[in-house]
Amino acid sequence: MMPEKVTIADVARRASVSRQTVSNVLNSPDLVREETRERVRQAVEELGYRVNQAARRMRTGRSRLLAIRIEQTQDGMNVFDRFLHGLTESAAQAGYRVILYTADDDRSEIATFDDLLGAYEPDAFVLTSTHHGDVRTSWLAERELAFVTFGRPWGMPEGGVHPWVDVDxxxxxxxxxxxxxxxxxxxxxxxxxxxxxxxxxxxxxxxxxxxxxxxxxxxxxxxxxxxxxxxxxxxxxxxxxxxxxxxxxxxxxxxxxxxxxxxxxxxxxxxxxxxxxxxxQPLSDAAARCVRVLTRLLEDDSPDKPDHVLLEPSLVIRRTA
Amino acid sequence: MMPEKVTIADVARRASVSRQTVSNVLNSPDLVREETRERVRQAVEELGYRVNQAARRMRTGRSRLLAIRIEQTQDGMNVFDRFLHGLTESAAQAGYRVILYTADDDRSEIATFDDLLGAYEPDAFVLTSTHHGDVRTSWLAERELAFVTFGRPWGMPEGGVHPWVDVDxxxxxxxxxxxxxxxxxxxxxxxxxxxxxxxxxxxxxxxxxxxxxxxxxxxxxxxxxxxxxxxxxxxxxxxxxxxxxxxxxxxxxxxxxxxxxxxxxxxxxxxxxxxxxxxxQPLSDAAARCVRVLTRLLEDDSPDKPDHVLLEPSLVIRRTA
DNA sequence: TACAGCGATTTGAACGTTCAAACCATTAGA
DNA sequence: TCTAATGGTTTGAACGTTCAAATCGCTGTA
Structure with a gap:
């Protein structure tokens, strides 16, 4: 009923603390005394405060956005939409949103990386349709950008050097x-x-x-x-x-x-x-694992070895066999 | 090769003008003298400058993001993925990106509106699966938020009061x-x-x-x-x-x-x-029209009458008839 | 008594952009 | 010749957040 935007300062005022304390309650709760924490949490609740991602991103460089290419369906007999749905759901649970882009080939996809990074700074990319001699992964890796592929890095030395999730x-x-x-x-x-x-x-x-x-x-x-x-x-x-x-x-x-x-x-x-x-293919599971891999990469101290996840498909028996 | 982030100030320095002039070249080119404009444009080009949407959004409240719900495919015999692909493409051409969310019902979708508006401030929503007694549209309309539905407002007085695109x-x-x-x-x-x-x-x-x-x-x-x-x-x-x-x-x-x-x-x-x-259904056309309707709403002086677009499907003749 | 150490909290600055207002030449009008 | 208007440009502030550093109060130790 009150679509006024409420800022961290409003919360701070209400809880009689400083902006930074509110920020700490949100981001590093253990820095704040139990009692204060509760008071702030209540103020957040009462005011319906939500962090403004744009402002946060300005300061931290993190957008909480995952970018993925939406593929042009050819004969429509693909699996991408189910993966995408799963990705959106898992991402939301982890506090991320999915942002889409299109591209016709690897080259134009790389150009889009550049565009997106400049404008929206997605925290990570999810790549699909990996293939031999995939230049997208090396472009991203060179710049030390976070990404995971749904699909193994075919034709790479052994296992590949970047994280991936795939179905066996x-x-x-x-x-x-x-x-x-x-x-x-x-x-x-x-x-x-x-x-x-x-x-x-x-x-x-x-x-x-x-x-x-x-x-x-x-x-x-x-x-x-x-x-x-x-x-x-x-x-x-x-x-x-x-x-x-x-x-x-x-x-x-x-x-x-x-x-x-x-x-x-x-x-x-x-x-x-x-x-x-x-x-x-266990698509929503695969999507969840992709998100997991990325959050580890982005939030925890990055693992020394890139995550590799291989999932089993299951046989759905119908009339034809 | 230089993923350093280049800001409007860098461009300004290079073109020997002020920040604001660069901003004007980007947003209101007609305010700037021809010669200066060219100089700035060249600096933009040379440095590979891209506007930082987070900063822009901080100031203007515009995110250049369109939000849409990704539906859970039931039997997979739907049409949503093609629409979504078209939407992503048309949006990109108009300088917008598509951000996804999921929801199980109208209630939870409205909760997500609230969430998204707080955190990412999408400029507009695209709603699908309109139905009788759709509470989502009234929620958005009450708050004067921009949106378009792909699907007519069934059961509404006459034509409905909000913009829509549909297939006849x-x-x-x-x-x-x-x-x-x-x-x-x-x-x-x-x-x-x-x-x-x-x-x-x-x-x-x-x-x-x-x-x-x-x-x-x-x-x-x-x-x-x-x-x-x-x-x-x-x-x-x-x-x-x-x-x-x-x-x-x-x-x-x-x-x-x-x-x-x-x-x-x-x-x-x-x-x-x-x-x-x-x-x-002419889905990519429908998607393009949705984007068109929204850009009119967001950028031009809003039309007094909401746009209503009705497109014709075409018969694809195959073996069964 | 003084001071170091620590936990909890606050303050000031900065991220990159655009708005609003100010400024500066130059031209037009009286 | 002075003033007003105009086109082009610059300046300062602000958006909402978090980082880094400062401050405060308390406890324990020398």
């Missing part, structure tokens, strides 16, 4: 393959993406591992449903009795090729809609 | 119905949502209008595919030879009921995946 694609496809083996299948094909895609190679490796004999029962596609269908026909002709797919999109195509068990990846709404068995 | 659902279903009429169908059923849903009633009305004889060929559902299928069976039994659906989700169900032409609404990825003919 290989474990997922291995589980899918074992599921099919358990159902009696012996000739299980894999429909993948072009070699060199970190995520694609990872997912392929789980299938190969579970199968041991790698056979020649695999095809690479551009990820479209059309190529998925063609690949599935070839594999079935070559003797495959079940198919593990690198994505729901190619799995959707594969389903058109014949009545063969098919397992997709990502558990997109499309999978749910058509009854496609698929691997589900 | 009735026009969409009317077009769908005409499409089916053109294909020779005469008994066209409608599968909808419960009465009282603004969006649902709107979409229903287009079908009714195009058909004139409203017949009894309609069923209401909770929006699930399961109820969609049941409804479709009943309608087909009652003589319907084609179906217009309030959403892709019920349309998906309806398709299971038999080989009858079906048209959905929203053109979700699921529709594309299964070849469902559907109505596509």
């Amino acid at each position: 694609g290989a474990a997922g496809t291995a589980a899918a393959t074992r599921h099919l083996l358990g159902a009696g299948h012996r000739r299980i094909g894999f429909i993948g993406w072009p070699e060199g895609s970190g995520v694609g190679d990872d997912r392929r490796s789980g299938w190969a591992r579970a199968l041991e004999d790698t056979g020649a029962l695999e095809r690479r596609t551009d990820g479209s449903a059309a190529e998925g269908e063609a690949a599935a026909r070839e594999l079935i002709a070559a003797g495959a009795t079940a198919l593990v797919c690198v994505s729901d999109s190619v799995a959707l195509g594969a389903l058109q090729a014949g009545p063969v068990p098919v397992i997709g990846f990502d558990d997109t709404p499309v999978a749910a809609a058509i009854g496609l068995t698929s691997l589900s | 659902g009735a026009a969409g279903t009317a077009a769908a119905t005409r499409h089916l009429l053109g294909a020779g169908h005469r008994r066209i059923g409608f599968i909808g949502w419960p009465e009282g849903s603004g969006v649902g009633d709107d979409r229903r009305s287009g079908w009714a209008r195009a058909l004139e004889d409203t017949g009894a060929l309609e069923r209401r559902t909770d929006g699930s595919a399961a109820e969609g299928e049941a409804a479709a069976r009943e309608l087909i039994a009652a003589g319907a030879t084609a179906l217009v659906c309030v959403s892709d989700s019920v349309a998906l169900g309806a398709l299971q009921a038999g080989p009858v032409p079906v048209i959905g609404f929203d053109d979700t990825p699921v529709a594309a995946a299964i070849g469902l003919t559907s109505l596509s």
Whole structure:
């Protein structure tokens, strides 16, 4: 009912203390005597005081903002929106907000980093769609800016030097393959993406591992449903009795090729809609871990080793397998 | 290579003018003599100066932030992520950034308004999922805060008193119905949502209008595919030879009921995946209009009448109709 | 008695910007 | 020639917070 802005000075006056004491109650409560602390807390409550982030940021250089690129949905069969929702929620719990930007490629994304840092000074970035030769991470690392990637730094020496959170694609496809083996299948094909895609190679490796004999029962596609269908026909002709797919999109195509068990990846709404068995990423968990990694980086004394978190996907069994 | 922060004072020094003149070049260029203006512009360029939004906001109370709630995807067959992407892009072009929040219901969303206003002072809010008796809009309006809704203020007197952008659902279903009429169908059923849903009633009305004889060929559902299928069976039994659906989700169900032409609404990825003919909302356009409405509100002398924008959806014809 | 040490609190300054008012030439009007 | 008006620019203050340093009161020790 009173949208007047109440400042730290108002609180101080009400609690009969100085500005700084109020600030301390908020930021370093242990510096303040129990009794005073309570008095200030009550004044904060009564006045409905909320810290003004702009002013705080002026002084501390911290904005309590996390920046993330919102991706252009292509066929819409992706998983980003769920991750983003989780990120927003976890961030809020940790006292951060999420700010969005768009970019067409790495170069323009880096330009946007620069822009954002000048104008809004986000405390950290969350990067998605990591790939071989990702220049974004080195740009950020050079400047010692805080960030985490959702996705491993593919093609990096060993484990990479920056913090990341990812879902173990290989474990997922291995589980899918074992599921099919358990159902009696012996000739299980894999429909993948072009070699060199970190995520694609990872997912392929789980299938190969579970199968041991790698056979020649695999095809690479551009990820479209059309190529998925063609690949599935070839594999079935070559003797495959079940198919593990690198994505729901190619799995959707594969389903058109014949009545063969098919397992997709990502558990997109499309999978749910058509009854496609698929691997589900623990997205809100992943988002929460990203926030955790960042708050450690920003608030605690930074850990000496960057955090690396690998989560397991789970198989959602539906009609197709 | 020099991530040092450069301030307006640095620019001023380099261009041999005062701080205020630099500020004027940025904000009210016409106050500054041509020659000086150029000199300052060059200094800005050379130093890579970017305005510090926190400092600006301290003085002006403007954050250049637009806040929007990110919705929890239920069956994932929604349209929000595309709208959000468009909003982020249009906002960036207008010099604004998008900041996210979550909320479970109207009450908690209002609490979040309060929070956000205290901490980040977003210049405006973009509300989605408007509904009957929406208390959020009155809360914002009472406080004279800038906002626009993507969705009409259902159940309001006439047109409502606040600015909104929406897609003409009735026009969409009317077009769908005409499409089916053109294909020779005469008994066209409608599968909808419960009465009282603004969006649902709107979409229903287009079908009714195009058909004139409203017949009894309609069923209401909770929006699930399961109820969609049941409804479709009943309608087909009652003589319907084609179906217009309030959403892709019920349309998906309806398709299971038999080989009858079906048209959905929203053109979700699921529709594309299964070849469902559907109505596509011009989402990035809608987002751009939202931004436009807000910038008018924030920057120009506010228009006396609130902007109301109604856009036409387009029919995407696929296999199912 | 003096003083060091400590815990609790206050004071002054600063972050980078823009507003409001002041200032300075120059030109126009009487 | 003086005054008023005008265009262009500068100056000082302020936004709300936190840092760094100063202050105050008390306790314990020499």
